[in-house]
Amino acid sequence: MSEPLNEPGPEARFLSRRAGIWDVTETVWPAPHAAPVISAGLVGERVMIGTLIQEFIRLPGDTTHSAVKRTDLLCYNRLDGRWDYVSFDTRDPVGFMPAWSLDRGNLDRIALSFAPIAVVGGTISTGQFLRMRQELATLGPDHDTNEQYFTMADGTGTEWLNHRYDYVRRV
Numbered sequence: 001m002s003e004p005l006n007e008p009g010p011e012a013r014f015l016s017r018r019a020g021i022w023d024v025t026e027t028v029w030p031a032p033h034a035a036p037v038i039s040a041g042l043v044g045e046r047v048m049i050g051t052l053i054q055e056f057i058r059l060p061g062d063t064t065h066s067a068v069k070r071t072d073l074l075c076y077n078r079l080d081g082r083w084d085y086v087s088f089d090t091r092d093p094v095g096f097m098p099a100w101s102l103d104r105g106n107l108d109r110i111a112l113s114f115a116p117i118a119v120v121g122g123t124i125s126t127g128q129f130l131r132m133r134q135e136l137a138t139l140g141p142d143h144d145t146n147e148q149y150f151t152m153a154d155g156t157g158t159e160w161l162n163h164r165y166d167y168v169r170r171v
Contacts (some may be wrong), residue, residue, distance in 0.1 A: 011076030011083075012051035014107045018144065019046045022167040026059055038052040042069070045166055051075050057165070074136070076104065085134075086111050094118060099134060110136040116153065129153040132162075142169035 001022050008016070028037045040063035043062075046055045052075030059069070072087040083101035099112035114132040131151045148163040 006051065008051050009078055011078075011104070011107065012048075015051075015053040015074065015076075016048050017141070018053060018138075020049050021045055021170040022144070023170055024055075025166045027164045027166070029090065029160060029162055032158055043170075044165075049073075074110075083110050083112060097132075099132075108138040112136070119152075143167065 008024055008162055012045075024044040026039040026042055026044040029035075029038075030037065041060055043060050044057050045056055045120060046053055048054075052073050055070075055072050055074075057070040069091060070087060070089045072085065074083065074085045076082075077084045082103055083105070085099040085101075087095070087097045087099070088095070094117050095115055097117060099113050099114040105111055112134045114134070116129045117132055119128050119130055132148055134146065134148045136144070136146050144167040146163075146165040146167070147161055149159050150162040151157065151159040
């Protein structure tokens, strides 16, 4: 009975069109109203594994994945009727960062909410939790964005765009 749920549906077919090599520009706003820090020239490599897509963001020229900055997995869970996502960023000691959507949503804009994340240092604050949401947007067949919004668990409710990954498919 589970076999039909493991077959690629429209969501997996959509993800498979996102596979390939992408040029990535990462923009970080370390705090609300902070000046952006831009890292250009990163490489995004996306591969399909069954009905999920795995992405590596790495430095140019690193084909061994020895200097991967971030990796994530995304799939549509047909049993739950929502997107499942997990990310691991080697730059931050926060471990796995799981997230889920509330529903299927629109394939061109996937909204995810993360479990609370502890901030252990850096430019935000030490020893504080934050809430994070992410929007994955397909802007065209060769252009995607991934925007991550942070809200510190400090009672102010201030949300800001913390990370933007801009992807352009490599030809």
